[in-house]
Amino acid sequence: MDANKTDDHKKLGKELDLFTFSDLVGSGLPLWTPKGTILRNLLDEFVWELRRKNGYEKVEIPHITKRELYEKSGHWEKFKDDLFRITTREGDEFALKPMNCPHHTQIYARKPWSYRELPQRYANTTMCYRDEQSGELNGLSRVRAFTQDDAHCFCRESQVKEEFLKIWDIIEEFYSTLGFKPKKIRLSFHDQNHPEKYLGDKKHWKTAEDILSDIAKEKGAETIDGVGEAAFYGPKLDFMAEDAHGRLWQVATIQLDMNMPERFDLTCTNEQGQRERIVMIHAAVMGSIERFLSVLIEHVGGAFPFWLSPVQAKVLGVSEKHAGYVREVVAALKTAHIRAEMDDANESLGKKIRNAKSEKIPYLLVVGDKEVEARTVSVESRNDGKQDAMPLADFIARANAEIAQRK
Ligand SMILES: [Zn+2]
Incomplete structure (x- = not known):
């Protein structure tokens, strides 16, 4: 079933002022407004919170690399049509990174590791670049610059299952919090009739695919x-x-890789003091934040949950004479880390309420003579037309409780 037209993420993104494109910058290169950036950061912080509990550490890498890295990883050959290439003035060939795995292998490779220090789990939210054909570009669904909430876990083969299950839990918690119904797991295996499409030998593929089947079972x-x-x-x-x-979406992916560690000769020293080949797990939760947001915007029809809304509350004065108290309320909300705005336009209250609702702001706080006198606010949720008068402190307590539960 298609989302209806009003739920199109391109239309909603514009109406809600989340992102934009510029002819001067180029197609497929989204630019994020302050509101859109709030969304991206909150989602990324949520993923990071879940990862940190599971032992991940943040790393950072440059967005370009010498050609040699991708020759060794196999990307130069397999990705050659999609790579943005750069030639330096000294004639050296570089490329913009289409993914982060090869860079991350070089962080692991910086020193020898004992088995006791494994797994090494690296997380890195960072932009990648692919030279998609302009005819295939589409809103945020298909872009040339996208942000991966990427992570790589370098571990022993004996640790794969435990690490996969941890990432599985992270994915489940993230998507269920956002109201997606988990459905099926696709076992994405290689095609034995086309070995030329893949790196590595049959034995590695069989071992890796058996491990994945077991985990799903x-x-x-x-x-x-x-x-x-x-x-x-x-x-x-x-x-x-x-x-x-x-609608059914592929939302997250966990990959087991025995080839990249082989190509880059990644090892640890095992209990017997021997060098042991390790494996690498690729684990993106949102995948591309741009594509994920295209799905999320349509999923919620632009009405983001309270914790995620770029503007969480709008304060409206019944008339201009309440402007002083409106400003006071907004300042108190901001101090309490609630993203609040005021509408001090010279318009009727009805018009202001309609505007705030079309911006899909979760809570409207209306203040008039009664509220000024009693130091209260009348709270109206975007979901119903009921106004609930309460002390401002009560609203703040309720709002912070909802944020803490990611409601
Ligand atoms: Zn990777």
């Missing part, structure tokens, strides 16, 4: 076969979820 997940859907370096578990319109 242990979780009791409903699986679908995705032969030929693997990444070129390893098989994936793709998480499918249903949105509010009954």
Whole structure:
């Protein structure tokens, strides 16, 4: 089922002032407004909070690299049509990164590791660039610059299952909090009839795919076969979820990679003092934040949950003489870390309420003579027309409780 036209993320993004495009910057290169940036950051902080509990650490990398890194990783060959290339004035070839894995291998490779120090879990929200054909660009769904909430876990083969299950929990908590219904897991495996599409030997693929099948079975997940859907370096578990319109999306992915560690000779020293080959898990939760937001904006029809709304409360004075108290209320809300705005336009209260509702702001706080005198606010939620008078402190307490629960 399609979302109806009013739920189109391009239209809503413009109406709600979340992102824009500029002919001067170029197509497929979204620019994020202050409101859109709030959304991106809050979502990313949520993912980070879940990751941090599971032992991830943040890393950071440059957005370009020498050609040699991608020759070694295999990306130069496999991604050659999608790479943005740069030639320096000294004639060296560089590329803008289409993904982060090869850079992250070099952080792991900076020193020798004992098995006791593994897993090493690196998280990095960062932009990637792919030279998509202009005819295929579409709003935020298909762009040339996108932000991955990326993570790589470097661990022993014996640790893969535990690490996968941790990421699985993170994905489940993230998507259920946002009201997506988890549906199926796609086992995205390689196509044995086309070995030329993939790196590495049969043995690695078989081992990796067996591990993924076991994990899905242990979780009791409903699986679908995705032969030929693997990444070129390893098989994936793709998480499918249903949105509010009954549409099924691939929302997150966990990949098991035994090839990249081989290519970059990544090891640890094991209990016997020998060098042991490690494996690498690729784990994006939102995947591309741009694409994820295109799905989320349509899923909620632009009415973001309270904790995520760029503007959480709008304070409206019944008339101009209440402007002083309006400003006082806004200042108190901001001090309490609630994103509040005021509408001091010289318009009727009815018009102001209609405007705030079309901006899908979760709470409207109306103040008139009664409220000024009693130091209260009349709270109206975007969902109903009821006004509830309460002391400002009570509203702040209620709002902060909702934010803490990500409601
Ligand atoms: Zn990766």
